[in-house]
Amino acid sequence: MSLEQFHIIESTLREGEQFVGANFTTDDKLKIADALSEFGVEYIELTSPAASPQSFEDCKTIARRGLKSKVLTHVRCHIDDAKIALDTGAQGIDLVIGTSSYLRQFSHGMAMSQVIDRAVEVLAWLRAQAPNLELRFSTEDSFRSEESDLFRVYLAVDQVGVDRFGIADTVGIATPTRVYQLVSGLRRLVKAGIEFHGHNDSGCAIANAFTALEAGATHIDTSILGIGERNGIAPLGGFIARMYAHNRDLVKKKYKLRKLRKLDEMIANLVGIGIPFNNYITGVTAFTHKAGIHAKAILNQPETYEILNPKDFGLTRYISIAHKLTGWNAIKDRAEQLGLTLSDEQLKEITAHVKAMADQKQLDINDVDELLHRWADGMEAAGDQAAK
DSSP, rough: TTTOOOOEEOOOGGGGGGGOOOOOOHHHHHHHHHHHHHHTEEEEOOOOTOOOHHHHHHHHHHHHOOOSSEEEEEEEEEEHHHHHHHHTTSSSEEEEEEEEEEHHHSSSSSOHHHHHHHHHHHHHHHHHHHSEEEEEEEEGGGGGGHHHHHHHHHHHHHHOOSSSSEEEEETOOOOHHHHHHHHHHHHHHSSSSEEEEEBBBOOOHHHHHHHHHHTTEEEEEEEEESSSSTOOOOHHHHHHHHHHEEEEEEEESSSSSGGGGHHHHHHHHTTTTOOOOTTTTSSSSTEEEHHHHHHHHHOGGGGGGGOOOOOGGGGEEEOOSSTTOHHHHHHHHHHHTTTTOOOOHHHHHHHHHHHHHHSOOOOOOOHHHHHHHHTTTTOOHHHHHOOO
């Protein structure tokens, strides 16, 4: 059920601010928030207003901006932070406290009984102050916490009443199997929503997010290009690609997919990085086909080698032909693009010339186009000379 009714909590303006290259101005934050709202994410999560005076003002401004997305802010499970968060006017407050032995010993220094007391105290106070406020309680470093400890605190919090429980793979240690076990276990205990926050230190963030939904989670945290602490979290584009592959029609209905490239480009520019060549959907090679057998099939039926349709994202596929792996079907397609009339036998000969040329030097599309034009003009001999 969660695979068909999931919600994205977009955390570029919270987790993303923890990326080493991020230093968003107020104007930057407004542009990002507006763009995410237009894209269609259900929630936008903001940095704790207790972080700095400007963080407080920015949170208050965005919360009152009238966005289509619900605005959340993320704070420590502490009464002082909760009071500040409440003053921003955000529609929801996300509380977090560490539950692993590492964080209890080296971060806040509380025993599990104290963690439970603190969680109940803060949540009860917030619920009394704002009965309609959307509340989430999350255990930081969930996957290095004792499961018995996690369920103790979850059950205690459930008695107070929250809208969502958060499970956080804070250091990226989780595997899909472990995610399924923990999320499904919590799903059996509580009726509230379940949010998954997964870091990408070991490359499992997207797979873990998808598995969390399979196990009963309802909300997934993402950031644009995956930016965040260290290697960041599940990237918005990557998660969209995974969900699109599962249910294309649903994802096309929920989100304005053609706006994804602009989101990636905006964040890349703001934090001073390039979009990786193999980035999900928006990478320069994401829809590039090279091998001859791939090109033939793609030209006949794109879904043969594409699980994502580039048109749905406002993009186009590219068939690379200037190399030794090219096939004559790809060369034929290029000739047709150029409006040239050549027989299949001529095209096969031209393909052989392209392969021979590529064995001698690196080619580009202009080399192939020149060869096609020469043959179309009846200059087979020129083609022979070019291959030498």
